[in-house]
Amino acid sequence: MESDRAMWASIALVDYLRNGVPLEDAPKEHVGRSLAALLNCYRMPLDEYWERRIDMLDGAYDAYFLDQAGYTGWEMVPLMNQYYDAMSAALADRSWDAFRLLPDKVWDLLRHVTGMCSEEWEELPAFCRGLLSQKVTCPACKCADMLDRFGEPDPIDDPTRFYQNRIDLVFHCPKCGTPVTFDVPVGASPQCKPSSPVAKKIFGRAVMGMFIVLMALAFYMIFKRPFF
Numbered sequence: 001m002e003s004d005r006a007m008w009a010s011i012a013l014v015d016y017l018r019n020g021v022p023l024e025d026a027p028k029e030h031v032g033r034s035l036a037a038l039l040n041c042y043r044m045p046l047d048e049y050w051e052r053r054i055d056m057l058d059g060a061y062d063a064y065f066l067d068q069a070g071y072t073g074w075e076m077v078p079l080m081n082q083y084y085d086a087m088s089a090a091l092a093d094r095s096w097d098a099f100r101l102l103p104d105k106v107w108d109l110l111r112h113v114t115g116m117c118s119e120e121w122e123e124l125p126a127f128c129r130g131l132l133s134q135k136v137t138c139p140a141c142k143c144a145d146m147l148d149r150f151g152e153p154d155p156i157d158d159p160t161r162f163y164q165n166r167i168d169l170v171f172h173c174p175k176c177g178t179p180v181t182f183d184v185p186v187g188a189s190p191q192c193k194p195s196s197p198v199a200k201k202i203f204g205r206a207v208m209g210m211f212i213v214l215m216a217l218a219f220y221m222i223f224k225r226p227f228f
Contacts, residue, residue, distance in 0.1 A: 004115025005127060006167040006185040007159060012128050013169060013184075014156045017148065023125040028096040030158070031121055034114045035087055035099070035106075037160040038062050042080045050091055058160045062113045069112040079105065096122075114159075136189045138173035138180050147182060150174070 012026035021029070036050040037059030046054070066076060083106050090098040100118050102110075111117045116124075132148040153169040169182040182189045 002185060003167060005120060005124065008114070008116065008124060009128050009131065010167050010169055010184050011156055011158060012124060013131065013147075014153050016128070018152045018155070023128045026124055026128070027121040028094065028099060031096075031099045031110065031114070032091060032094060033058075033158060034110060034160050035102075036091060038109060038113055039080070039084075039087060039091075042076060044080055044084055045088075047088070047092060049094070055161060059113075065113050066109065071109075071112075079109075131184065131187055134182075134187050136171060136180060136182050138176065138178050139189075140178040141173060141176040143173050143175040150180075153182075 008026070008030060011030065012021075012023055015021035015026070015029070016023050032050070033053060036046055036054050039046055039050075039059075040054055040056075041059035041062040063073070063076070067073070071079075083103060086103055087106060090102055100122070107118055114121075132146065134147050135144050136147055136150040137144040147169075150171050151174050153171050156169075168184050171180045171182065172178070173180055180189055
């Protein structure tokens with residue numbers, strides 16, 4: 001799905017722009033984490049490397065995703081035992097080739113928990129590279145540059161974790177500091193016009209005025225009642 005690709009592309013781009021992680025490494029990095037999280041969900045043993053890479057609640061949604069895909073809890077336990085050796089060997093190898101050659105049944109599970117099949121994962125780096133040349137424009141001062149030169153985006157959570165996740169990038173304008181959102185599904189930054197200082201002041205006064213009126217009305221309603 002486009003939304004799943006956009007979600008993973010956002011994470012791969014943050015890794016690249018903040019930490020210098022090559023886009024070509026995104027498939028093996030995130031498929032590996034997702035597979036480790038799946039094993040963690042079903043309390044299967046992990047090697048020391050992956051134990052350090054994941055949190056206790058990583059993969060907590062996986063059982064729900066697989067249940068929605070038609071896998072029952074009774075079915076998953078024997079499946080995880082049946083394919084544990086293959087999954088564990090791929091995690092120990094930590095290469096994209098090892099993950100790509102996992103059995104079809106394992107990839108069916110990964111497709112449900114990540115939203116992408118192996119072919120879509122292979123295409124992810126090219127999709128991300130295509131976004132690097134897109135323009136990011138600050139809505140406040142109109143400062144503009146290409147995505148890979150606009151600065152570091154804010155951190156973003158890996159979707160294997162038990163948190164809500166966004167599918168866009170948030171920068172801070174290098175000229176004026178305004179937060180700038182780059183919409184990954186659209187491939188552009190919204191060209192919204194920010195509110196002027198005068199408009200903000202008027203809005204603030206209007207809110208304060210409404211608050212005062214409501215407080216006055218509340219006091220009137222309380223003290224107009226007779227006391228016995």
